[in-house]
Amino acid sequence: MTTDVVRKRYQFDLAAMQRIAALNYAALQPWLEELDADQPWELSLGPQLRFTVRLMQQAPFTTAIRIQQHRFSQQLPGLKEAQLDVRLYHDARLAEVVACQGVSQLQARYEIPNPQMFHVNEKHQVNLFLRDWIQLIRTHGLQEV
Template sequence: MTTDVKLRRYKFDLAALQRLAAMNYAALRPLVESVRQSGSLVIKVGHQLRFALTVLEAAPYTTEVRIEQQALVQQLPGLKETQLDVRLYHDAQLAEVIRSQGVARLQASYDVPNPKMHHADEKHQVNYFLQEWIQLIRERGHLQEI
């Protein structure tokens, strides 16, 4: 007895990614402006969670920032703190995650399975994670300029 299983290939949705990038840009821009003025920004979420926001590079049409989780207590061995590098495109008003957990040059889609075990929609997922992070700091974050 055989069953016909059709594997559905992931279809990259550019319009959805651009909508997400536009929302992330609008939400990140005020934070990036604060960082430009103060040099660095720390965002506390509760007692055990803290993030640093740093401008890595500023140019007329783009700004690159790093969002990095800072451990307040000893983490489990092998556990990596969150690290995202985000490029803001001021002319297009879009924000895109360009590096996540040290992985650069995220492709729009990946074949599954693949040697590095990326999800088929890895690029969309890390940009959606950025949106969730922004929502978290809006709801529970406390800004501390350094």
């Protein structure tokens, strides 16, 4: 007996994306007061992991920041250092990842398969990843390096 499988096409959920962007904005907003364009903000999460938050650009309605994850030593060989560029839109009160690992202009939906091996919902995934980073930093507390 054979069964035909009908694959449902991925539909971008704008409302879900805006919810995540609003939550990320609310979580990042307090950090903006402490960021200085001349001095990056370095945070340590335990003995092995460090984050750098850098103010990249500030304008009346937007702010761009870069969050980088670093490791202190080679004791975590599988851990890749990651970088997210985030734009905060103050009028809309939203924060969006505009580049991840140097890849910018992420599309809302990708066809599968694709040459870059992106997930069908790559843009949504990197914004969830930002949310996870923010939660990690807030949960474990901030220790300036």
